[in-house]
Amino acid sequence: MAKSTKENRKEEILEAGLEVFAEKGYYNATTAQVAEKAAISQPYVFRFFKTKEELFIAALDRAFERILQTFKNVEAKPYQLVAKMIEAYEELSELHPNEIAVQVIGVSVTEKPIQDIAKKGLSQIRRYTLERFKAAGVKDAEREASTFLARGMLCNISYFLDLPELIDGKGK
Amino acid sequence: MAKSTKENRKEEILEAGLEVFAEKGYYNATTAQVAEKAAISQPYVFRFFKTKEELFIAALDRAFERILQTFKNVEAKPYQLVAKMIEAYEELSELHPNEIAVQVIGVSVTEKPIQDIAKKGLSQIRRYTLERFKAAGVKDAEREASTFLARGMLCNISYFLDLPELIDGKGK
DNA sequence: TATTTTTGTAATTGATTAATCACTAAATTT
DNA sequence: AAATTTAGTGATTAATCAATTACAAAAATA
Numbered sequence: 001m002a003k004s005t006k007e008n009r010k011e012e013i014l015e016a017g018l019e020v021f022a023e024k025g026y027y028n029a030t031t032a033q034v035a036e037k038a039a040i041s042q043p044y045v046f047r048f049f050k051t052k053e054e055l056f057i058a059a060l061d062r063a064f065e066r067i068l069q070t071f072k073n074v075e076a077k078p079y080q081l082v083a084k085m086i087e088a089y090e091e092l093s094e095l096h097p098n099e100i101a102v103q104v105i106g107v108s109v110t111e112k113p114i115q116d117i118a119k120k121g122l123s124q125i126r127r128y129t130l131e132r133f134k135a136a137g138v139k140d141a142e143r144e145a146s147t148f149l150a151r152g153m154l155c156n157i158s159y160f161l162d163l164p165e166l167i168d169g170k171g172k
Numbered sequence: 173m174a175k176s177t178k179e180n181r182k183e184e185i186l187e188a189g190l191e192v193f194a195e196k197g198y199y200n201a202t203t204a205q206v207a208e209k210a211a212i213s214q215p216y217v218f219r220f221f222k223t224k225e226e227l228f229i230a231a232l233d234r235a236f237e238r239i240l241q242t243f244k245n246v247e248a249k250p251y252q253l254v255a256k257m258i259e260a261y262e263e264l265s266e267l268h269p270n271e272i273a274v275q276v277i278g279v280s281v282t283e284k285p286i287q288d289i290a291k292k293g294l295s296q297i298r299r300y301t302l303e304r305f306k307a308a309g310v311k312d313a314e315r316e317a318s319t320f321l322a323r324g325m326l327c328n329i330s331y332f333l334d335l336p337e338l339i340d341g342k343g344k
Numbered sequence: 345t346a347t348t349t350t351t352g353t354a355a356t357t358g359a360t361t362a363a364t365c366a367c368t369a370a371a372t373t374t
Numbered sequence: 375a376a377a378t379t380t381a382g383t384g385a386t387t388a389a390t391c392a393a394t395t396a397c398a399a400a401a402a403t404a
Contacts, residue, residue: 009351025282027199031392041353043393052392107329108280110197119335126338142340146326147319149338153329154322157279163291166298166321168314181381203362213383215364224362 010048013038014062017055022101026056026109057117060106063099064121067092071128078136082148085129089152093159104160125149182220185210186234189227194273198228198281229289232278235271236293239264243300250308254320257301261324265331276332297321 016037020029031052035042049055070092076084093100106118130145138144151167158166188209192201203224207214221227242264248256265272278290302317310316323339330338 006350023282025280028282030390042391043354043395044352046393047351050393105280107333108197108277110195110200115333119333122329122333122335122338146338146340147323150322150326151319153326154318157294157325161279161287161291161294163294166294166318168318178380202360214362215384216382218363219381222363 009040013040013045013048014055014058018059018062018098018102021056021059021105022098025105026114031055053111053113056102056106056109057114059099059102060114060117060121063096063102063106064117064124066096066099067103068121068124068128071125071132076136078138081132081136082138082144085132085148089155093155097159100156101160104156122149181212185212185217185220185227186230190231190234190270190274193228193231193277194270197277198286203227225283225285228274228278228281229286231271231274232286232289232293235268235274235278236289236296238268238271239275240293240296240300243297243304248308250310253304253308254310254316257304257320261327265327269331272328273332276328294321 013034016034019037020033023029024033031045032042034055035045038045045055049058067089070088071085074081074084074088103121106114109115109118126145126149129148130141133141133145155167158164185206188206191209192205196205203217204214206227207217210217217227221230239261242260243257246253246256246260275293278286281287281290298317298321301320302313305313305317327339330336
């Protein structure tokens with residue numbers, strides 16, 4: 001059985017944070033709830049993250065990092081690239097639903113340092129997708145990339161609000 | 173010069189609320205800031221809206237109501253329907269930027285009564301758009317409607333985050 | 345085994361803010 | 375002009391919570 005190292009503890013708290021933030025949002029989540037989920041005392045959270053904001057940033061950053069990495073791992077022949085990327089996204093959102101929720105939440109938080117992470121995340125995804133589309137010879141790559149991003153965000157929202165009707169069931 | 177009737181006052185507070193919420197988000201907006209912008213005392217806000225939540229709901233509801241109405245007012249021949257609707261949306265977002273911001277904010281607030289308004293608003297827009305597209309004989313109307321909604325939401329986010337690069341400059 | 349470092353908690357604080365209360369002045373009605 | 379309703383404010387409260395402090399026990403080290 002693995003011993004609870006320092007990094008290990010930090011990871012547990014981050015994971016607890018993801019859960020609580022996903023459920024309650026940034027402002028309604030309390031550090032006490034995070035602590036409880038991580039099975040430690042409330043003040044101990046601050047030994048690993050200086051502020052609640054810093055903890056949320058770590059969570060948001062992970063969410064964006066993972067989705068970008070997921071896209072980078074997609075291998076596909078040009079003609080099936082878009083389909084494969086959608087597939088990768090769908091897989092990820094089943095595997096890490098909390099990270100999806102945190103993305104939605106992060107976008108409308110007004111604290112500057114958090115907003116900056118959200119901006120960076122969205123920018124990177126958009127940039128990477130565009131490059132990939134271009135390289136695959138996708139027609140009208142600019143538009144396809146922003147539509148791809150847009151539909152992805154709407155999926156996230158639809159998941160977060162529990163409003164499945166927002167997206168069309170049967171894909172094109 | 174128009175006298176300040178009761179309805180008039182309520183309207184002023186709602187307008188002030190829209191401004192403050194758009195700038196600070198739901199949780200960071202204080203009723204004192206709303207009051208200041210409306211040039212009244214903080215407690216007086218509560219004579220018109222029982223709670224801060226109720227004020228936000230009124231603001232969010234107005235935002236969704238306006239966008240739906242805007243779409244309903246669009247007249248266009250079938251082949252130019254989509255273009256006209258995009259045009260209408262763009263006009264509206266220049267005319268009422270605060271309502272756009274409030275839509276983004278409303279989507280990730282976790283208070284149930286607020287979330288319900290957001291769900292209703294999105295649902296209605298999606299439903300109406302779909303009907304309209306179908307009636308105009310748009311091919312693959314389901315998909316076009318959700319793409320339309322998705323791109324609209326991404327526009328809102330891109331506006332709220334001040335991240336214009338998210339959407340492709342030159343429309344197709 | 346004495347000392348220091350690490351891991352952890354209980355108790356407290358300090359700031360914030362929605363909402364209420366207690367009240368006054370001005371209109372309006374009788 | 376007395377009585378009542380309407381419009382409005384200053385002061386207060388009650389709750390919440392992020393963050394700090396002060397401490398204790400266990401582990402590691404000398």
